[in-house]
Amino acid sequence: MWKRIVTHDELIERIDALGRERRLIGPVAREAPGCHPPLRYFYEHVTRAAQLSLDFDYCVYGPKAFVLPPRETLFRFDRSAGTFVATPIMDAQPTALVGAHPCDLHGLRLLDAVFQNDRPDEQYRARRSALFVVGIDCARPCDARATCADWGTNRVVGGCDVMLYADPRNCGNNRRNAQYAVEFCSEAGRTWLGDAGRADDDAVAVSAGYHARKDAAFTRRLSASVEQLPALVRASYDSHIWEKHAARCYSCGSCNLVCPTCYCFDIQDDCDFNGAGGSRQREWDACMLPDFAVVAGGHNFRLLAAQRLRHRVMRKAAWIQQRTGLSACVGCGRCDRACTASISLIDMLNEAAQEAGNAHR
């Protein structure tokens, strides 16, 4: 990897240049009165780089919506001329996502594995190839619920064009003095920022020591290693922990919907009033919702909340990993934060691991 150092001002200037060619998306601070702290960040559309808050803690929602929108029209159909004509709707304007944290970049990699390789999806591919991604490293844990350090998802291994590291030597209260170490992950990334700033041969910001210090700062931990976890969770399939936690669960689906790697969707057709045309829509679905597993004939093969909860945890900790080789949990902590019933994925995993581990002994 080819490294450079750029100053904050230079970076802002370059992001603005990017914004002249592409729609700009990045972390924006929003006041959240009554919340602690009274500020929350969201990935949003901005028109100027100065509107971005690159030193954000976490974004409430991941960047999933920009590659897999919550609702989209896949095609319109028309049969007014006597034949059936379907016109696909492709909404893939050139976009730059600037300021994605490592967990969210890992989330994007998983979506890529699903929609680009496993089940090629035209709409996803079109949007993804029109997306330029600038990652930014989080120098400290974003939130007490984050477990990315244990999932190995707080280090970037692709999924972006450029990766930025705020240089801790020059970070401080005065952001204008901030400097960023830059790593390039694609040719497009080099074209964008390759001639900015100066070459950085010592690359102090991204030294091994930097990552080790960062990893150690996380307080929420997985009790088993990611290598052991899939087998331990599988071994807990018949455990009572699912019923225990599901007793509090509303089956509201929030935990799925905020997850940067949950990719399930539902497809529905809608007809126009005159009956001659209509459209096919898809929207985010969630395996915790009561009707998720209803099949033709009305049978629901995951009728109980406990079955759905177990299914979700198995997907996150074992099954998707088996299928894609990537972890389906990137440790962002969003599901735990979103659950209004205080059901924690990490608690369930730790309990499952402990139970299975004990049984093993």
Place this chain on the structure above:
Amino acid sequence: MIDDLDVRCPIPDRGAAPILPVPVEGVQAPRPRIGIFSLTSCEGCSLTILEQEDELLSLLGAIDIVDFREAKSGADGEVDIAFVDGAVSSPHDVARVRQIRKNARILVAIGACACLGGVNTLKHAQSEHDYRQFVYGDRAPQFPTGDARPLSAVVRVDYELPGCPMVGAEFLRFVRCVLSGRPFRLPNDAVCVECKRRGTLCLYEKGETCLGPVTRGGCAAICPAYGARCEGCRGLLGNEQLRIFARNCLQLHGTPLAEILDRLRLFGVFQGETLPDSQPPDGPPT
């Protein structure tokens, strides 16, 4: 005073949609005759239909509105679909909704009042004598009103389009389903689903106990989007959810049961003094 039927609100969204004549290209197909009626209500739900400005013309091109007090006058004739807003709260309402039922192939309850009783049920906190005295004073005997009940307590209801007011987009979707002969179902998901799809910051982050997790979605989570917690106007998803909610609120937030039940009284969502017994869905043990 009025028949003493169970106040209960089934959501008959599981059955197959009755098929109405589908407009066929080239032929001037019969357009379904629609009546829009109001019982005890503010008629805001009927007005919601007129507010669908962008789609009103295509709507009017596909259906024939034969009776609609908010927009035109007409005679009580037979209709293919009767949309009825308002609660049943007087002998006059009872007679009227029975007549509407008789004349309609499909009867659709629209809005919280028709589906649940709605805000009209707030008067149930007082005795019938007291609220009638309060409203009509000396002339109470001339105005025979009673408890506010959903349509389903008096007549068979084919569909319910809940909400206070009903959701315009859902009404239009219902009409499109009927026109194209496709089944119509209410979403069986919590309001939270739509908060998530919209990217709203959850009100629980401020420590507010929003009713969204236990309320039927389909309203685009409009209240949380404007910073107000959901008050459940579209009705509960189920008794099991309510029981879990009450238990979680007590354990996680220290909210007493009475407070939860009081909040559910706003739209008549739940009017009991104690939690309902619930039957968890049958299924194989996990």
